[in-house]
Amino acid sequence: MASAARLLPMTEVTFYLSSKVGEGVRQALAWRIADKALKQGRQVYVHCQNEAHARQLDAQFWQSPPTGFLPHALSSEGQAPVLLGFGDDPGHQHDVLINLSDGVPDFSSRFQRVAEMISGDEAERQQGRERFRFYRDRGFPVTTHELG
Template sequence: MTEVTFYLSNKAGDGVRQALAWRIADKAQKQGRLVYIHCRDADHARQLDDQFWQAPATGFLPHAIQQEGQAPVILSHGGDPGDHHDVLINLTDQVPDFASRFQRVAEMISGAENERQAGRERFRFYRERGFPVTTHELG
């Protein structure tokens, strides 16, 4: 069964969820896991791609946009994650239809109230369907 983890930060503002996603993706790929990051749309995927190439200055996260190449970390926005089924990082406000195909799902929640509310709805969705759900406070 898919394990779902909510990563919570009290920080609010642009880029908090993306920074959390970088941390989780970096840790997962260093463990040899394949990561699929689900973005809102093509612009969001491109923005995330640009951010991942720039920061942090102390590390590199091997990644690619799904249609443009192969890498341990794939960024996409479509309805089909292809052959990916290991780790899903969801950066949208809805539960993707394909979430249950993955071994693990990571939900990023910042301190922004609108993101917290959307996160509560996703938490309820997973819990009501019997997914094992845990939370981690990241500060």
């Protein structure tokens, strides 16, 4: 009798949409989603555009919001429940990916969940539409949440 192949669950993709425009909107959304995931006991990898972006986000996560704390680290400098990284290797992470890059990371399908942050900026919305089509055209289950 042939053994059945073990099917891995399909990566779930959620787009979080904000009507707010301005620098830092996507980063603030990322903090909010990472905090929620952390409270659910999940491990989070925040994929940044490049090293400078990861370091900027690291500084921002230490400063705001003033009433909250999100245990995080740069993936190249340590371990934490929330890792900030860039490039092609998210390490051993495979739970929640928060994508802050302009494209779809090659490794996104190895995560259980992917969160895409979209602000009200028209250029960001257009890039978000392209990522949405990428996921949808490859059969990923995609949902959207309007956050105001």
